[in-house]
Amino acid sequence: MASLTYGKYLRLKELLACQAPESAKAGRPAHDELLFIVTHQAYELWFKQCLHELDAVIAIVGADFVHERDVGRALHYLERVIRIQGVLLDQIDILETMTPLDFLDFRNLLTPSSGFQSAQFRSLENRLGLERTQRLRYNEAEYEAALDASDRRRVGAAEREPSLFDVVEAWLARMPFVRSPEFDFWREYRANVTRMLDEDRETIERKAQLPAAARRAQLDELERTRETFEAVFDPVKYERLRAARQRRLSYPAFLAALMIMLYRDEPILQGPFRLLTALVEIDENLSLWRYRHALMVHRMIGTKIGTGGSSGQDYLRRTVEAHRVFLDFFNLSTYLIPRSMLPRLPAEVREQLGFRWNA
Amino acid sequence: MASLTYGKYLRLKELLACQAPESAKAGRPAHDELLFIVTHQAYELWFKQCLHELDAVIAIVGADFVHERDVGRALHYLERVIRIQGVLLDQIDILETMTPLDFLDFRNLLTPSSGFQSAQFRSLENRLGLERTQRLRYNEAEYEAALDASDRRRVGAAEREPSLFDVVEAWLARMPFVRSPEFDFWREYRANVTRMLDEDRETIERKAQLPAAARRAQLDELERTRETFEAVFDPVKYERLRAARQRRLSYPAFLAALMIMLYRDEPILQGPFRLLTALVEIDENLSLWRYRHALMVHRMIGTKIGTGGSSGQDYLRRTVEAHRVFLDFFNLSTYLIPRSMLPRLPAEVREQLGFRWNA
Amino acid sequence: MASLTYGKYLRLKELLACQAPESAKAGRPAHDELLFIVTHQAYELWFKQCLHELDAVIAIVGADFVHERDVGRALHYLERVIRIQGVLLDQIDILETMTPLDFLDFRNLLTPSSGFQSAQFRSLENRLGLERTQRLRYNEAEYEAALDASDRRRVGAAEREPSLFDVVEAWLARMPFVRSPEFDFWREYRANVTRMLDEDRETIERKAQLPAAARRAQLDELERTRETFEAVFDPVKYERLRAARQRRLSYPAFLAALMIMLYRDEPILQGPFRLLTALVEIDENLSLWRYRHALMVHRMIGTKIGTGGSSGQDYLRRTVEAHRVFLDFFNLSTYLIPRSMLPRLPAEVREQLGFRWNA
């Protein structure tokens, strides 16, 4: 048997035969078309890798019982996705070395193909947890209209299965320490929030030289903050936010996430804290990539329509905010109070959150 | 005389005495406040450098006569600004290692100071060419309301002097090759545009299986493209776009910029092409930084108000698109036609665009 | 009392008065000198921040008892240092936009000051754990010869106090799980290593077509691997490596580090594993920065001597490898065996390595 070589292992013969410029077929080779192809192929390779990692994370976090051992692995895979996103961003810099005029040399030959047809990118969005109802319609069509039958099946499957958002939400919702029989954390938290806001009110009222209008504005602001906090303590108010699509997490999951933010130094919460942070960064990076992509398309084709018939950059720009998945974890900061005002956890609770070995 | 040392040269004693955490003064030192200070100080150092570069570029391009020798230098300084912007972006990654809860440890002590009070950042915007009428109002006040008297004077001066946008526009407007007595470039360009669009129309009409509605949509799109091109050939239509604030460049400057894009390989246009490209990248990077900044603020303080009293992240997010300066150069791509359809420059014009030495 | 402003908080007036170009004083201002100053000042600001973080980490890990809660914080600070190093690297790209000829415009005015006089950089090296005996001599002088008296005191203090290397080593050395009364891990490990190497030997001997010389080479290599592994099991052999300066960690610390690498998924080892990984990355980044710095100096001044009289780039290049601190953690990979051959930890040991809460 022939021994394994680098080229055979990586199937380089096949891989390097996949670049087939249309401009060459049309008899007028455009130097930059290879760049266009290679960049997009590099994207698709990395998308495959990201899907591989997300699948693994979903399997881990979606299990009935998530051991701490596994949280470490899930986190590790998410951090890898973050690194990959760094390269995805930089690849736009490479593609932008193609100028608009150079793109015109072969752009028409690509009609009607379009980046909207990337089944892996759609799957990625679905695996992360982008909801169908949340998706902007593109040329008044559902997103899978652009796909062929087999891609549609694949993307549809990715949509039906539990997403990363789903499994994280469920995992949070069943965290055991959020409600403890011996210690009503949230009652104490509420008391401290109230005390903090009352002190703020006094401060405002004491400011002698504050013009009346400014004082009123500040007091109004304070009352809005108070109402915002109400959602933490009152499930009914929280559900109202959800109904208005201002929040997506279930109430128990939201409480667990908030508690993780507040007591992230406790040994058992360090992993979950890092995991939530990783989700925030993935969301941030994806948004940045979307925005960067929209800028590039604008720069490349101006205000004309894209190769796929969409009014490209405009649609892309609107997805930047519309297609975000883990927004709730950004919003958690709204509900934080200073460490100095945090309820002190009773010894028995702290011990629960620690390691056996250190006990 | 004592010889120069590294420390004396860089005034390290003074420089490293400028970090004075409020939390230490308040008797409860917060570990992360130094990071907050150092990051902002690093920003201000780089802002100073960027202002230094922009001033030099404005002086060069704003001169009565801009020699090619100087275009090279101006370009060099702009490319330096682009590199600095790369670090400005990465510094957000550093600051984000401060978590929302850590920020709360000293955030209240900073009230009512605010990043909106950075006089250098406002000056930078003004030197680039951000217009007062374009600026979003923040808490219903003009942007300099947040500044103290001396900063206001300084920023005001930066606003009154010609900006980078102004001098580039004037430099473009007086480029000699755009209208040539012996060769009516734009008449030929228009003929080719018309031919191109007529061919597109035929293609659409020939598509046998195209549903009627789709055909109509495509033909409508085509007519909109035709109208868009009209602005190139008809100053009246172009001025209409300007009046609607869809374009900012004067008509002659716009034509010169378009011609630079189209014939960028001609020796004498290589420098100008690179210069316009640099402006596009500066605009892109600034937008990215603004968006990245808005995301960080959201992540850091949720939907609460900022330390300066603004509804922070929301305002910041809206400036991303509202405060762009060099948008016209992005839009130029709208008017490009494929190289194969470009009017061929007559020999005498090409020679004008070449080097004496090569002649 | 005047309220706090952004400018007052950041001491911008003082900070932005620290840039005093020598070329301006000499009456022939060089445009690029500001860049030279600002870049170096930005470095010094970040060095201050890194020292702040390292001090905190050393205090945490150097405590008599390191709670898991604290490992999380120490790790967080180290990861911040890693992010900062990313910017330190990119700042070289900015400085390199100054060309050699531009540097010559003011280079002579800086004599005899030199980057070798950065007390903070020397302190950083000392706090990380660079040893005096390890330092290359520069112009035949000890490294602090270039410093003035007060800097020398400061750097000396940083050298005498326990370094990050020291406290990490001590923390590793007293980890409780490395030797367990009920389970002789290392005996099992040795058995598996032996089995693995014996199998490798058989494989080599079975290869029919292997030329005799190649076979001998491979078998020799195998025996060297066997000897290498001996250092794990035999403290005497390990100490021999230390005496030859091929290893620096104490034997117990080395064993603990190896065990952390092998069982990093166990909940209680996830933090320590991440901490060791962070040290490896800090070492890697510092080496990269050193190499990048040497390249820049070469490019900037060719093979001439530096402003401080050193034969600059050559010395710098040799420090890249000579001044590494956490090399032992790179070398750990030498002693790993595949997971499939790892001794399975008995239930009671695993439980010790887990969380109470999950039990």
Add this chain to the structure above:
Amino acid sequence: MASLTYGKYLRLKELLACQAPESAKAGRPAHDELLFIVTHQAYELWFKQCLHELDAVIAIVGADFVHERDVGRALHYLERVIRIQGVLLDQIDILETMTPLDFLDFRNLLTPSSGFQSAQFRSLENRLGLERTQRLRYNEAEYEAALDASDRRRVGAAEREPSLFDVVEAWLARMPFVRSPEFDFWREYRANVTRMLDEDRETIERKAQLPAAARRAQLDELERTRETFEAVFDPVKYERLRAARQRRLSYPAFLAALMIMLYRDEPILQGPFRLLTALVEIDENLSLWRYRHALMVHRMIGTKIGTGGSSGQDYLRRTVEAHRVFLDFFNLSTYLIPRSMLPRLPAEVREQLGFRWNA
């Protein structure tokens, strides 16, 4: 005929079928092997792109007559290669998220394949201009020993054809302005160098408090600098440096390159200056990548031998400096003198270096 889709254009079906993990075939799938494959495939895609760009640059610069128009294009392609190198560097960060233990899960299955078998990487080195005599031998064999027959042919062809170094050298050597009948630039340059060094000597001799030994050292240094400069003026001395492999460029090419560095602001030299700068950056980035790669291999497999049987990281580390191609352009800085001492070009020479249009 079916219309073009994104998937068909990019041959995604074929591309995404090229990942065939050995661990899956062996019946014990290792999660991280896909990362290993995808990263290497992304490298190979970008290598293909770099070869495409280098081929174009070599064709342009290697032509009998290089028009300024073409210098712009060549530069553009080289700058693209620089951007790609940025991503090549970052991809190491991604691969390093695979830990040594994870690599062990499938490392043995890859024997004896090795990165040394990358024909495209070898071709890249050859196209840049790495010489056979310069290459370190690896396991005492020529570099192509690791390749199979067809790769060997391909790499050999890349070695025999003129490299980027070759065509740049020839292009420099025939630059017309270096020797001008009406103006003996180099005589003036030599006079100024002499004056500069004489002044330096006086300065040293005037320093009253300088100890005798230090004075002698400084004077010795000065004489060495004088000798170094002699190579500029004396072809025989220059050839001696070449014979000692301290320089590679031919003497005329060296003089042209030096002149480009000195008068880079002249319009006609701006392009060539940027081109030489791009070569320096490509060399710098490749060296960085080699060093980064060596660090990763060390971290991944310790001091064991690589999958291909080489003593991996050690060999890699030595190539960092041994395999550099454009070192001569780094060394040019050795011969620069301050702008204030530069011979002023006569009007007729300056005009030659300018644009016709500006005349």
